[in-house]
Amino acid sequence: MSGWYVYILRCADHSLYTGTTTDPERRLHEHNHDDRLGAAYTRVRRPVSLLYKESCADRSAALRREHEIRQLRRKEKLHLAESQFG
Numbered sequence: 001m002s003g004w005y006v007y008i009l010r011c012a013d014h015s016l017y018t019g020t021t022t023d024p025e026r027r028l029h030e031h032n033h034d035d036r037l038g039a040a041y042t043r044v045r046r047p048v049s050l051l052y053k054e055s056c057a058d059r060s061a062a063l064r065r066e067h068e069i070r071q072l073r074r075k076e077k078l079h080l081a082e083s084q085f086g
Contacts (some may be wrong), residue, residue, distance in 0.1 A: 004062040006069060008052040008077055011045035016077055018069050020062040024053045052081035 007024050009017040009031060017039065021027040030037040031048045042048050068073035069077065 001019060002054045003080040004059050006056060006062050006065045007050060007051050008069065008081055009042060010051045010078050011042060015045060016051070017042050017045075017048065018066055018077075020056075020066050021029050021060070024050060035086070052077075052084055054084075 003022050003033070004020065005024050006018065006020050009019070009028070011017060017031075019027065019039065028048070028050050031039060031042040032046055054065065056065055069080070070082070071075060072080070
């Protein structure tokens, strides 16, 4: 494992949020419970759940992949998440 991940969260309002982290479980907890560390976007859309995570080679690769995923349409993001568990 590289230590860097890109992830997609599903928010309570069914919107999607994409980010990067070294610890997806810790980051999920921050998004759900920490007003200081959770993203402003997810803070008002709690609870959030982890929909997808992908290991990346390093921080740079994770940031590039995050950008690629953010460019996808919602349907494509959901398909990506489904393919992980398919």
